[in-house]
Amino acid sequence: MENKLSTQPYKGARDFYPEDMATRNYIFNVWKKVCESFCFEEYDFPILEPFEIFSAKSGEELVNQQIFSFEDKAGRKLAIRPELTPGTVRMIAQKFKEIQKPIKWFMIGNNWRFEKPQLGRGREFFQLEVNTFGVSGVLADLEIISIIVEIMKDFGADEKMFEVCISDRRLIFALLNDALGLNEETSNKARKIMDKRQKLSKDEFSELLKEIDLEDNKIEIIEQFMDSNLDNLEKVLDKNVLKENKGYETIKNLFSYLDNSGLLKYCRFDPSIIRGFDYSDGLVYEVFDKNPNNKRSMFGGERFDKLINIFGDFELPATGFAMGDITLLEFLKGWNLLPKMDSKTEFLVTVWPSDESKYLTASLKTANKLRSAGKNAEIWLETDSKLDKQLKYADKKQIPYCLILGEKELDSGTVTIKDMKANEQKTMSLNDLI
Amino acid sequence: MENKLSTQPYKGARDFYPEDMATRNYIFNVWKKVCESFCFEEYDFPILEPFEIFSAKSGEELVNQQIFSFEDKAGRKLAIRPELTPGTVRMIAQKFKEIQKPIKWFMIGNNWRFEKPQLGRGREFFQLEVNTFGVSGVLADLEIISIIVEIMKDFGADEKMFEVCISDRRLIFALLNDALGLNEETSNKARKIMDKRQKLSKDEFSELLKEIDLEDNKIEIIEQFMDSNLDNLEKVLDKNVLKENKGYETIKNLFSYLDNSGLLKYCRFDPSIIRGFDYSDGLVYEVFDKNPNNKRSMFGGERFDKLINIFGDFELPATGFAMGDITLLEFLKGWNLLPKMDSKTEFLVTVWPSDESKYLTASLKTANKLRSAGKNAEIWLETDSKLDKQLKYADKKQIPYCLILGEKELDSGTVTIKDMKANEQKTMSLNDLI
Numbered sequence: 001m002e003n004k005l006s007t008q009p010y011k012g013a014r015d016f017y018p019e020d021m022a023t024r025n026y027i028f029n030v031w032k033k034v035c036e037s038f039c040f041e042e043y044d045f046p047i048l049e050p051f052e053i054f055s056a057k058s059g060e061e062l063v064n065q066q067i068f069s070f071e072d073k074a075g076r077k078l079a080i081r082p083e084l085t086p087g088t089v090r091m092i093a094q095k096f097k098e099i100q101k102p103i104k105w106f107m108i109g110n111n112w113r114f115e116k117p118q119l120g121r122g123r124e125f126f127q128l129e130v131n132t133f134g135v136s137g138v139l140a141d142l143e144i145i146s147i148i149v150e151i152m153k154d155f156g157a158d159e160k161m162f163e164v165c166i167s168d169r170r171l172i173f174a175l176l177n178d179a180l181g182l183n184e185e186t187s188n189k190a191r192k193i194m195d196k197r198q199k200l201s202k203d204e205f206s207e208l209l210k211e212i213d214l215e216d217n218k219i220e221i222i223e224q225f226m227d228s229n230l231d232n233l234e235k236v237l238d239k240n241v242l243k244e245n246k247g248y249e250t251i252k253n254l255f256s257y258l259d260n261s262g263l264l265k266y267c268r269f270d271p272s273i274i275r276g277f278d279y280s281d282g283l284v285y286e287v288f289d290k291n292p293n294n295k296r297s298m299f300g301g302e303r304f305d306k307l308i309n310i311f312g313d314f315e316l317p318a319t320g321f322a323m324g325d326i327t328l329l330e331f332l333k334g335w336n337l338l339p340k341m342d343s344k345t346e347f348l349v350t351v352w353p354s355d356e357s358k359y360l361t362a363s364l365k366t367a368n369k370l371r372s373a374g375k376n377a378e379i380w381l382e383t384d385s386k387l388d389k390q391l392k393y394a395d396k397k398q399i400p401y402c403l404i405l406g407e408k409e410l411d412s413g414t415v416t417i418k419d420m421k422a423n424e425q426k427t428m429s430l431n432d433l434i
Numbered sequence: 435m436e437n438k439l440s441t442q443p444y445k446g447a448r449d450f451y452p453e454d455m456a457t458r459n460y461i462f463n464v465w466k467k468v469c470e471s472f473c474f475e476e477y478d479f480p481i482l483e484p485f486e487i488f489s490a491k492s493g494e495e496l497v498n499q500q501i502f503s504f505e506d507k508a509g510r511k512l513a514i515r516p517e518l519t520p521g522t523v524r525m526i527a528q529k530f531k532e533i534q535k536p537i538k539w540f541m542i543g544n545n546w547r548f549e550k551p552q553l554g555r556g557r558e559f560f561q562l563e564v565n566t567f568g569v570s571g572v573l574a575d576l577e578i579i580s581i582i583v584e585i586m587k588d589f590g591a592d593e594k595m596f597e598v599c600i601s602d603r604r605l606i607f608a609l610l611n612d613a614l615g616l617n618e619e620t621s622n623k624a625r626k627i628m629d630k631r632q633k634l635s636k637d638e639f640s641e642l643l644k645e646i647d648l649e650d651n652k653i654e655i656i657e658q659f660m661d662s663n664l665d666n667l668e669k670v671l672d673k674n675v676l677k678e679n680k681g682y683e684t685i686k687n688l689f690s691y692l693d694n695s696g697l698l699k700y701c702r703f704d705p706s707i708i709r710g711f712d713y714s715d716g717l718v719y720e721v722f723d724k725n726p727n728n729k730r731s732m733f734g735g736e737r738f739d740k741l742i743n744i745f746g747d748f749e750l751p752a753t754g755f756a757m758g759d760i761t762l763l764e765f766l767k768g769w770n771l772l773p774k775m776d777s778k779t780e781f782l783v784t785v786w787p788s789d790e791s792k793y794l795t796a797s798l799k800t801a802n803k804l805r806s807a808g809k810n811a812e813i814w815l816e817t818d819s820k821l822d823k824q825l826k827y828a829d830k831k832q833i834p835y836c837l838i839l840g841e842k843e844l845d846s847g848t849v850t851i852k853d854m855k856a857n858e859q860k861t862m863s864l865n866d867l868i
Contacts, residue, residue: 004746005486007528010512013480015525018539021476037805039779039812042455046447046558047481048502048514048546052439068482070504073548078444080482080514091449094441100830102815105452112482114507124480132815139794139815150805260795261802312438345473360573361694368695371471371584378473381536381566381573396534 012123022341031128034151035106043107045087051077053086056310066113080112084129093311101134120330131320141283141319142257149266156337165270166285170247175225178241180218195274226272279307291334299323347377348394349403362405373434446557456775465562468585469540477541479521485511487520490744500547514546518563527745535568554764565754575753576691583700590771599704600719604681609659612675614652629708660706713741725768733757781811782828783837796839807868
C-alpha cells in the first residue's frame, strides 16, 4: 500500500467548511455593507509583495520573526503579506497624481504570520483594512472611529461590550522626550516597553524600564501618565509642554466631535495606548473587548502620515484601522452575538424513481423554472432513489421544502410541495407556487 | 536622499484599483449567485498547502516549473496553491464520514503559478471551483455543465459566443491502448502530445508522435479520431472496442440528457479534448471562446473519481470544473459584454464652510440618517472648503446627488438636494427625501 497524505491543513491555518464559510461571509458582508454606506471604495492587491516594503517600516518583530519570505525562481525576494497597510500605500503612491483626493478605501484580505497558533491567533487571518488619505484634519479620524462603532453596532454590540481607547503618539513624545528628556534611542526603547505594559505586572514593568537606565522618579511619571485621563493629564505633564503639543490639541478636538456625534459613550482617552507599528505618528486607538472573562485589545488603528515616504517624496496625510476576523469571532462568540446561519437551499426537487425519462425531465424543468424565478433549488441526482431517501436527505440538510412530481402530478400539470418543518403537503400548479 | 522603493506590484500579479475591483466583484457575484441557485455550498481553505498534495497528481509541468514553493521557519515544505482541486479533496477526505453526500461545493480563490506574464495569463489568478462528490451517474456531470451554461448566459453570452466541447478520457484509452495497442508509457506520452495539438501545425504534431516511435498508420488513426464526431466515431474505432467502452456510453447518455434539457445548442462532442491533469479519469470538457479573432479554450473540467485516494482508501466519485477570472475577462471584453460599473455612492453631504459648528453637526446627522435608511452617503471632511470645490469633487466622482445644508436650510429644517446630472435643485425635508 502506498503512503497516504495527511488531510490536515497547514498548521495554524483554517479550512472553512460550508458552515464556517457562512459565518465568514456574514462577517465580511457586515464589514462591506458598513464601509460602503460611508462610501469607502473596495480595492485589493496581491498577497505576494516585494520583501522590502515590509522591512522598511513594519517593525522588527513582524519582519524578523513572523514574516513568510522566500525567493522566486528568478531570485526575487518576496514576502507573503503580514499586514495590509504597506501594500495599500504602495498602490496609492503608484497612481498618486491620478487618484482624486480624499481617498476613502477599504479592503478585505488575508495575511500570514509565522506565530505559535493559540486562541484568537492563527498563521492565516483575514483583515478589514479601512483608510482615508489626503485629509489632515481630525474629521477624517472621527469618520474612521464612526465606522468602527457602526460595524460593532451592526454586529449587535453595544457600549457595555466594547470600548475604543484613544491616545496620540505625540503625547508619548511629549512625555518621553520633552518632559523626561530622554534621547531618541532610550525613548524608542521605553515606548516599546510601554506598549507591552498590559501583559506585565507592575514590578515586571518597572524592572524593564530600569534595565534601560530609567531612574525611579521617571518610572513613576511614566506610570502616572499611563494612568491619567483627559482631566488630570495636565497634572502629570507640564501645562507648557501640553500647550504646544499637537497631539493634545487633536485629542481635545476629537473628543468634542465624538461628544457632538453621540459617540462618546463608546470611546475613552487612554494614554496607555501605544501601538507597535513604527509608522504610527499621531492619533492611535485600540478597540477593547470589555468581556470580564476575556478583557483584551481586539484591533486598532492610527495616523500614518509619513509611511508613504518609503515610496517617494509625497505629502499625503493618512489614517485608518485594520480589524481581524479571528479576534472578532471570539468577541461575537463571547457575547453570544453570532446569529444562526440558515440553509440557503429553499427547495429540493425530488426525482420520482422510475425508468421512464418523463419524471426526470419534469423535475429538471421545475428546478430550472424555480431558479429563473430567483429561487435556490437543488435537484436529486439519481433516477432510482426511493422518495423516502430523498426526503431524509432534505431533512438532514434542513432544506425547508421538497417538491414531488409523480404520476398524479405529471398528469394534472401540478407539483406537490411538502413543508418539511410542519410536515404538511399541498398540491398546486408550479406557477401558483412561484 | 534615501532610496525609494518601487510602487509596482510583483511581476505578473495585479493591483485592483476600485474600478478594477468593481469588475472583479461583478464577476464573483455572478459566479456566486448561479452556484447558490443550484444549491452548491461555498467553502474555502488556506493558500499555503503541504507541497506533497500537488506533487502527487497535479502533473509534471505544474509541479516542476510553475509552483511557488519554499520551506517555513520550521523546515516544512510548503506550496502556494497553483490550483484548487487537491485542497478541496483534502478537506473532504478529512471529514469523509461526517459530510452528508452528495456534496455540492463551490469556492472562489486565488492561485499562483510562476509563468511568463502574457495576455490572458498572470502569475496570480482567481478561479471559481465547482464540484459534485458522491454521484457516479452522468446526472452530476449534466448539472455541472448546466451551471457552466447558466453562468455564461448570466454574463450575457449566447451559443454564438461560446461552446462546451466534451469528450471522455476512456475513449482516449480505447484509442491508444485497445485500438492501437500502445503500452502504458507510450500511451501517456501520446496523450500529452494530443493535448497540445491545438497549438501545433499538422506537421509538428506528426513529428512529435514519430519521435515516440509511432508508425504513420497509427498517427493517421489518431488524426481521424481527433477529427471525428458522435456519428462517425464508430468508423474510426472498432465497434467492439466501443461497445465495451464506459466512456462512449457516458457520452451518449450525457448528450441525450443535454438534448432533453435544451442545452445541446451550447455543447459539442469533440474527441480532441484531452486535459492536462493526471487525475482526469472519465468525462473531460473545455469551454471555448468562439470569437473568430481569439478562438481558444477558456477553461474546463473533468471526472476525477480517484484523486481522493492520495489521502486514503475512499470511494468517492467526483466531477467538476474551474474557471479563471483572467480568461473570462478577456472573453467578456472581446464580446463587449462587460457592463458599465456605476459609483456606489448615492449622496455627497456637503459641509457649509463656516467656523460655526452647527453646520458640520447638521451635515453629520444628515449623513447618519441617510445611512440608517440604507443609503450610501459620503460626507465632506473639511469645514472650510468652498461649496464649489465640494460640488466639483462630486462631479468628478460621478456621485449623482449632493445635499446642501446652509443657513436657510438649517433655519427651516430642510435640505437642498442637487441632481448633478440634470443640474437641478430642490429644497425639502430630510424625511421626504428619504
